[in-house]
Amino acid sequence: MILSAARKVLHAVRRRRLRSMKGKPQWARVPAGFWMYIDPNEWLGHTILMGYFESDLTYFITQILHSGDTALDIGANQGYTALWMGRAVNDTGHILAIEPTGIAFDRLQQNIQRNQMGSVQCVRSAAGDCEGELRIWVAPHECGHSSVFNIDHQDGFGEIVRVAPADTIVCETLGDDALSRITFVKIDVEDYEPLVLDGMPQILHKSQPIVWIEVNPPILAKGGYTPGDIERRLNAFGYRLFQPHFHRNAIGIPSLTLEPYSDLDTKLEGKMADMVAVVPDSQGWRRIQRSKIRILQGELTHA
Incomplete structure (x- = not known):
């Protein structure tokens, strides 16, 4: 009471x-x-x-990121998640906050600078499957909803931005050796997730990072994709998928449970969900095991 x-x-x-x-x-x-x-x-x-805002994700970050880690925030928006990441890894770690649109990127830089978050490096680019330019539809009154394929926003406008594979962005900013030491990747890019995954094969193979990814069936469909396109790309690198469930008890103590999940095209029933992807027996998997995160039965088994 x-x-x-x-x-x-x-x-x-x-x-x-x-x-x-x-x-x-x-x-x-x-x-x-x-x-x-x-x-x-x-x-x-x-x-x-x-x-x-995203209490499940921020709690997850506190559990799996440690001092000195390297992580990526792909679709960093105004930097709230990147700030949580930066605090978790401290000054000895490295966070790449990747955001393509001008309005959001300016806010991102301002927020990182105001908090003197030296571990966070802001990169203005879209992450995709190739190098070049990309037209993004910007929602001026809600810049976090900017999208490549979803152009339904009233008063929206097109913005031409740089696009490059995440593998390339990491090499350019942190060096080639960073491809094998990334602990965690968050991907929230409003419909472009399959192409982001296509542009990071070296990261997924060499680092096997834990991946937190948004899966939004209606928005994906506008680009001709389904949730299964995300699932198949991750499965190809040995990943298994889990749906996170966040809860606070009667005295406000948070907890998070991972439910094994597969066949996204059928089970999601067109509803948006965040997914956690992890490779069995990887360092990321062992880190989750050592955390306070609970995994439901039907748990991870070897593929």
């Missing part, structure tokens, strides 16, 4: 803070402790300031 009342009070305080911004973008310290330039009119800014 007391904890429930406390949560309601906290919720009300954050609501008042949002109202006090009067719809004006400004710097704010968010519940995670970071300073971020928040637009309260955006869904992203609203949910970050309320403390609700």
Whole structure:
């Protein structure tokens, strides 16, 4: 009862803070402790300031990233996830925050600089399967929804950006040896996930990183893809898929469970979901085993 009342009070305080911004973008310290330039009119800014944004992913990051690690945030948007990654790896680690669109990239750089997150390096590029240029449809009032194939946003506009394979981006920024020491990759690129995977075969083969990837069937379909296209690409490198389930108990302590998952085209039933991909017996798998993350039965078996 007391904890429930406390949560309601906290919720009300954050609501008042949002109202006090009067719809004006400004710097704010968010519940995670970071300073971020928040637009309260955006869904992203609203949910970050309320403390609700991707709690499952940020908890996962605290469990599997350690000091000195190297990780990739592909589709970094305004940098919230990259800030969590940077805090986890400390100054001895390396985070590449990869974001192609101008509006989001400017916010990303500002947020990283404001928090003096020296372990995070921002790269303005799309990650794909080839080098060249790419037209991305930008949603100006919700830049995190910018997409290559989904052009339904009212008032959206096209932006030509650089595109390069993630393997190439890593070599350019961190050196060739980094291809074999990447611990974790987050991919959230609003429909372009299959092509991102096509552009990182060396990373997937040499590092076998844990992969957290968004799977959004309706958006994928606009590019001619299905969730199975993501699943098959990861399976080809020995990965097995899990669906993460995040929970807080009565006193607010978080936990995360991984449910073995396969046949995404059938089981997702057209619904968006995040997936965790891991290779059996890899360093990433052993790291998950040593963490507080629980794996349901029907668990990982050798392919």
